[in-house]
Amino acid sequence: MVSNSLRKAAGGAARAARVFDKQRQVTRRTATVGDTQHGASAEQFVSAALGIARPLARLKILNAEVCLARSTHARSRSAIALAPATPLHAGDSLDILLPLSKSDRDKASVDRDFAQSVQDLKDAIIYRDQHILILNKPRALSVQAGSKMKTSVAELLVGLKFSNPEPPRLVHRLDKDTTGCLILARTKQAATRLADLFARAESKESENVLVKTYLAIITGKPLAETGRLTTGIVQTGDTAPFEKLTTIEWRM
Structure with missing residues (x-):
């Protein structure tokens, strides 16, 4: 029978296992005792199962990295802590x-970042x-993927x-550093309808179909409450800089 102290330690071992799994720092492997291994000590079995020296197997057991998940002779249904001896x-x-391999750790990190x-x-x-x-797109998040974008x-x-x-x-986009309402279509029909509305708004085919409004923080105060500004905006990037004439209608 398993002593009360070992049963109490089993709770700690089980809790430690759950924490490790949550942090994705280790992987859990289950090993079953065969007929020829009946009567072997936990230290002997772990050493043989992992192909490691017995002192290392003993250390894993003492560090609560090994527990008896299912026993053919103990009545407890919960994980049971083990002593090396x-x-x-058979059947335990x-x-x-x-520990996770580097590739598994990298994958776990990517999965956590994605989630x-x-x-x-x-x-x-x-x-x-x-x-x-409709979501309020955060700043520094690109709408569409690009070669230099970590995520989108x-x-x-x-x-x-x-x-x-x-x-x-996606039916429209916002610049990477722009925050604001991003509309997503949840059905094919909605995507077709919204794409048509955005296309008509861009081409100015009709009034009041869909209007994009941007808020900007400026230095100083314009003399008029409303106005129209036509200016050249220099765009830079991987290609040579070029100037694009842009008209902006503004109001206070």
Whole structure:
């Protein structure tokens, strides 16, 4: 039978295992005692199962990195902590915590970053119905993927499906450093309709179809309440800088 002190330690071992799994620092491996290993000590079994020296196996057990997950002779249904000399029985299953490889750690880190980015977008949603979804796009997040972009809204759409079988669709864009309302279409029909509205707004085919309004912080105060400014804006990037004539209508 397992002593009360070992049972108490088992709770700590189980809790430690859950923390490790949550932080994605280790992977859990289950090993089952075979008929020929019946009666072996936990230290002997772990040494053979992992192909490591017995002192290292002993250290893993003492560090609560090994626990008895299922026993053929103990009545407890919860994980049981082991001592290095604990005899094992055929059919016993041990959970052994092993450090993740570098590639697995990198993948776990990417998965955590992706999940956090999706959650940030969910927190930024200001309206949602069966047709559209509107979110307040944060600054420094690109709408579409690019060679120099770590992540983008387009790559995160798969996490915004909610009850829909397909992710929402992009129908317009905002600049990377611009915050504001980004409308996503949740159905194919909505995407077609919204794309048409944005196209008509850009071409000025009709009035009051869809209007984009930007808020800007400026230095000084214009003399008039409203106005129109036509100026050249120099665009730079990977190609040679060039000037583009732009007209901006503004109002206070």
